[in-house]
Amino acid sequence: MDFELIREIAIPAETKIVLLVMDGLGGLPDPQTGRTEMETARIPNLDRLAQEGICGMVYHVGVGITPGSGPGHLALFSYDPLRYRIGRGALEAVGIDFDLGPRDVAARGNFCTVDDGGLVVDRRAGRIDTDTCARLCAELRTIDLPGAELFVEPVREHRFLLALRGDGLSDALSETDPQQVGVPPLGVAARAPAAKATAALVSAFVAAARERLRGHHPANMVLLRGFARWPDLPSFPEVYGLRAAAIAYYPMYRGLAKLVGMTALPAGPSLSDSLAALREHWEQFDFFFVHYKATDSAGEDGDFQRKVAKVEEVDAIIPELLSLKPDVLMVTGDHSTPSAYRAHSWHPVPFVLRSRWCQADMAGAFNERDCQKGSLGLFAATEIMPLAMAHADRFTKYGA
Amino acid sequence: MDFELIREIAIPAETKIVLLVMDGLGGLPDPQTGRTEMETARIPNLDRLAQEGICGMVYHVGVGITPGSGPGHLALFSYDPLRYRIGRGALEAVGIDFDLGPRDVAARGNFCTVDDGGLVVDRRAGRIDTDTCARLCAELRTIDLPGAELFVEPVREHRFLLALRGDGLSDALSETDPQQVGVPPLGVAARAPAAKATAALVSAFVAAARERLRGHHPANMVLLRGFARWPDLPSFPEVYGLRAAAIAYYPMYRGLAKLVGMTALPAGPSLSDSLAALREHWEQFDFFFVHYKATDSAGEDGDFQRKVAKVEEVDAIIPELLSLKPDVLMVTGDHSTPSAYRAHSWHPVPFVLRSRWCQADMAGAFNERDCQKGSLGLFAATEIMPLAMAHADRFTKYGA
Known part of the structure; x- marks a missing residue:
């Protein structure tokens, strides 16, 4: 993204943005049923988000490029992962x-x-x-x-x-x-x-x-x-004018968030730990990155049913998350980890954004097939933050 | 494409990639029936590819830009045709x-x-x-x-x-x-x-x-x-790490392939000649560009029915092509040549890619209308090769 432009049009607001990242979310169809993990899961709350919100399929580095966790998250935070590289050390x-x-x-x-x-x-x-x-x-x-x-x-x-x-x-x-x-x-x-x-x-x-x-x-x-x-990344809180917090249990993701200037909150391993951290710090921050690892681990293990179950577990906490009344709630992943592939893959990842300002689109469920029908189409992860800012009334118009 | 990035993530594999280019493939609806040449043709094998694979609509130079054969093919080979120009001489x-x-x-x-x-x-x-x-x-x-x-x-x-x-x-x-x-x-x-x-x-x-x-x-x-x-183009075989062959009867297309470093195999004018060349050289190469001219010629002549027939002729050889077990099979064109237009046009061209790693999408047939429902949406031809490399397990992930 063009951070100069963002600094120019970002304005203060009272609104709250939540980005829930289900690691390795995207999958591939089960040969028996023809349905992916997300299509198999019973996820009425996520489906309702898709119906009420805008949907699309996200790629993080480029079409056909499998992202590592570093580039995948940098892209979600709107840093072009081809420009901003984090060295191995x-x-x-x-x-x-x-x-x-x-x-x-x-x-x-x-x-x-x-x-x-x-x-x-x-x-x-x-x-x-x-x-x-x-x-x-x-x-x-x-x-x-x-x-x-x-x-x-x-x-x-x-x-x-x-x-x-x-x-x-x-x-x-x-x-x-x-x-x-x-x-x-x-x-x-x-x-x-x-x-x-x-x-x-x-x-x-x-x-x-x-x-x-x-x-x-x-x-x-x-x-x-x-x-x-140390990779000298522009500061996310400074560019967007957001007090930004990360709720992530694994050091890698907490560390990535810290590298862009977010505050890493103490976080436990479970979804209810994450909810508790959200509730506790709700007033102190404007933006929350919440990381959920279990979908990726299940995919890496090739465990289709466990991945289905982990997606359903996230679905179950959506009502409580919504009870906090985030102005913008986004759910997506940092890359796909299809159970059939047992590794990170290049396949684009379902994305949903829900706010009171959503244009109607054709996606009726939260999965790979339906999100393709969404109004965002196949789009770059670096566009997620501008979308969030707009829907949170945090961008003024460009030009007179 | 960023050839530096591709060199960085390309890895060796045993897989085979076939790119079948039907010259001037895309068309326009017949005013009587409302159906394009591809929609009129009976092409069960290509339709099955579309059902099993991922689809989209390709543009080669830019939206609204009619490609010449040179830029059209350069784009298919992933060379940005606005950057890499081949002079008239x-x-x-x-x-x-x-x-x-x-x-x-x-x-x-x-x-x-x-x-x-x-x-x-x-x-x-x-x-x-x-x-x-x-x-x-x-x-x-x-x-x-x-x-x-x-x-x-x-x-x-x-x-x-x-x-x-x-x-x-x-x-x-x-x-x-x-x-x-x-x-x-x-x-x-x-x-x-x-x-x-x-x-x-x-x-x-x-x-x-x-x-x-x-x-x-x-x-x-x-x-x-x-x-x-002589246009000093980066070497396709070197960039992708692919032993690459062209099966093309017309000198122009053989020449374009040679300019990017592919080996031009001896090729006859018919589809069975092309199949024979594929079979004969299958073990020696990893990537095959197969060029088919007759669809373009029929379009240039304004002969709707002949173009329909030529598309059907390609459909008939798909089973034999699949019997070679390519890991990735792609079918598309270098530009549209609608019979109604009698010339190259800017209309995007149907694209299908079939491999064992295809994300499900909504395209159920191989034609202009259905490929618009594909997961790739409207996309640049320069993204075709990265997609092929990913689906052929020839890209490692980017970043840790």
Whole structure:
């Protein structure tokens, strides 16, 4: 979206906007019945939203492009995911709730095994358990790097996060992971003149880590990749003039929301936890991003019936959500995860927006087939926020 | 499309993609019946594709823009036809199967008639027959141009192709055709400093041609226009990681495919020739562009019934095509040629894609009206290849 235009036409209002994201929502037909998960689910409340609201099918990155969770959510927040990229290291940080800041460079780390000659023999150190990983991270955290603050945080098994915090750090660094065994780890090289100091810091860390880990076979060395700075994204609350909150249980989604400047509220895993957080903070914020993970997990597991059930569980809370009287309620997903496909997919995702200002359209139910009949057609996720602002009386007209 | 993005997410797979292009496919309703050619045709196999697959209406250059064959096909191959332009001279070369290369500059030539004072009296030399044209081309081919290889190839009647091959040639040249009679042919001028040497070469050719043709009234002079270099298009096989083949009988379409780096297979004029070529080369390639001309010719002739019959002929080979088990089969056109309009038109063209991963949509038949109900809606032809790659499991996800 054109944030300059949005800043120009955004105006204050008392209205409330809720964006409910059902992760991996879209699906594919069951070969037996010809009906998708959403078409199979009994979801009278969501269907009523579709009847009263405007519907469409959303793509997040581009037609035919399968979004990762980062690009999928950025697009829902109206950031063009092809323009605003979040590097691997930054995503890893976000995924463990590490508070990545503007002076940070982060990388994904692996503990690995090297032999007596220093050659990598196992890039994953036999997948050591997470407790061992945490112990070794605590050890590495005590390395002294003059000129930078050091963070070494466990992720899972052999994976950890390395972050350096300091002034003038750069992420233009080559990776040390050779991506094969039988060769030594690669040196860190600056890929731009401004990265020389950072390259020296990381090299010093790697050399010190080798010493500290010497006796800790199989985790006796580290590999680093995906160096990334804090992604300098425009502020969602500033661009839209919205006090914006995220209600998300999983760190990745809370982290993504924080990267765009939303306030991440404390949130439990269940839908009633989310409702409670909404109710508690209803007056303090204008915009609420509510994330629901279970639809995606069921799709990834290839569990059609569980995905049906998870969609029905969301349906059951819609009346209570509506009792808060949001001026704009939107329900959609960040990508499809069809049970038949068992993974993120490129298929566009059903979308509904309900407010008192909805143009009539032909969608009569909330599913893939009916939302195709909606007035929004097949459209880009980056248009969702402008639609929400308009329906919330938060945009003035453009031009006289 | 963003070729950088495609290179980034394209991954290898064993899958096969077939793009069947029915030239000039789209039509308009017959005033008597209210049904288009496609709606009139009995095409149960294509209709079944529409029921099982995803459908939409394709535009190639822009809404309301009638595509030439060049831009129409470039768009189908995912090259933005407004960005990638193929000059007239290059198209003429491709149209006669001339093997245009990166060191070439080509122009469209006309034999014309000049009077004793050197003024053009007939820009087409009385439309001399093609045999005469060929004889005169052979004569001109013997002109010696120091520093460049010369090609003069007959096209049809008074039209020929001029091509110069050499190092550092430029197409920034003014045309010699004055576009009117009663005036002399124009001189060739360099429109950029780097084109001076080429302008001198072309001027030398024109002067020599005037001498050689002096006794050949009415074809006693030449006019040149549409100077064009070889269009330096990104390589389709390289961008998509696809071994790509073209099965096309007409030189123009074979040439367009070669310009994007596809291998042009030997192909006969009939649909069974095309099927035979597909079968023979099935293992050697991942992507097949199959071109079918007869629908366009019938439309250009204003022959509604013949166009109906030609669509039905394609329908009859669909089962055999499917017996090859393509992972993705797409059927569409490069533009519309409604019989009622007797020419290329801007009307969007029905599109169907069938694979095992198709989202359900509302299109129940393969024609203009039903494809409008498809999940793809009205969409750009440059999105066809990303869709094909996704449905062929040849794209990994974008971002984590």
